[in-house]
Amino acid sequence: MEIQNLIEKILYNVEKVIIGKREVTKNILKGMMAGGHILIEDVPGVGKTTLVKALAKTLDLTYSRIQFTPDLLPSDITGISIYNQKEMKFEFKKGPVFSNIVLADEINRTSPKTQSALLEVMEEAQISEGVNTYILDKPFFVLATENPIEYEGTYVLPEAQLDRFIMKISIGYPDRYSEEKILEIYSKEQPMEELSAVASGEDIKVMQQAVRDTMVHKEINSYIVNIAEATRKSEFLNIGISTRAALSLLKIAQAEAVINGRNYVIPEDVKSNAVRVLSHRLTLSSEARANDYLNESIIEEILKHVEVPRI
Known part of the structure; x- marks a missing residue:
């Protein structure tokens, strides 16, 4: 029950700024609980x-924003070694990726080479630079x-990078009532400036542990x-989904169970x-592209034909 109360507090707090998008916020929180x-x-x-x-302010986590542009370099993300003439040695200057929450803004506006700088970071939460490895805080x-x-001005994200995102979501336009409320509130004040934290990094770790402890039947x-x-x-x-993708689906299902108050x-x-x-x-086949099929519709069709276990 304590975790459900914490989840409700987080969702309520974010709603002060993002109005009418509770399910979107819940999906992002679900992904964070699953560690993705x-x-x-x-x-x-x-x-x-x-x-x-x-979300960063609500969870009291360190936050950095990287604006992805065509001229962004990998070192602008991870950091760079600079020679210190006084000390007669190289010193590593950490990049903006050394935060709890990294906002990679408009990630598909930069080249695949720069995007790939995030691969090791996203998979192992570490940076390798020369002979040194730097572990990121969790x-x-x-x-x-x-x-x-x-x-x-957009690029297609590399398949290896897409596979490292536990989920993809869309926010969408607000409904009429929510949009009118946004105009009313934001014409008088800036809710973001008044937003305070209601949870901590340790709370997130507790929620992540609850997800890992959620029981999964072999079926x-x-x-x-x-x-x-x-x-x-x-x-x-x-190309079908990878084993990493199957594991991601399992973790998200566990997070869904926790959000709904179940331990299974x-x-x-x-x-x-x-x-x-x-x-x-x-990755769609040429036949699928010729028929204007969407990735989402193919998954939905597959779900109709895969037998659902009775548990």
Whole structure:
């Protein structure tokens, strides 16, 4: 019950800044509880950056923002060694990635070479520079925003990097009531400036441990593997999901169970999150592209044909 109260406090606090997007915030929190990184894709101006800032302040975590541009270098992200003439040795100057929450803003506006600088960081929470390895403080999350690929000046993210995001979500436009409320509130004040922390990094670690302790029946594991195998055999996909993706789906299902007050996973925890966790990892076949199929619709179709276990 204590964790449910904490989750409710976090969601309520973020709602002071991001109005009408409770489910979106819950999905991001779910990903953080599962220990993963989140990709947020949507058109400019719907609150992607503001949402990440609000979460960082709510959780009292260190926060840094990296604006991805075509001329951004890998060292601008991770840091660089500079020769100290006085000490007669190289010193490593840490980059903005050394924070609990890193906002990779408009990540698909820079080259794949620079994007790949995040691969080791996202997978192992460390930076290798020369013979030295620097471990990042935990909890550590990369929350990346991207504009739809059809927007001018965007690059396709490398498949290896996409696979490291535990889920991809979209914020979407607010409903009419929420948008009117946003205009009313923001015309008089700046809610972000008044936002205070209601949880800490230690609270996040407790929530992550609760996710790891959530029981998973072997039938649930078999269900996830069946979904994975179906993507690999699909005629509409050149590349199905990886083992990392299957594990991500399991972790998100465990987080879903915790958010709903259970210490065990049910099939619906898997099914309700499959599209968000898997769709961005797929590579469509030429036949699928010719028929204008979407990654999301292919996952939904696969879910219809994979037998759901009775637990």
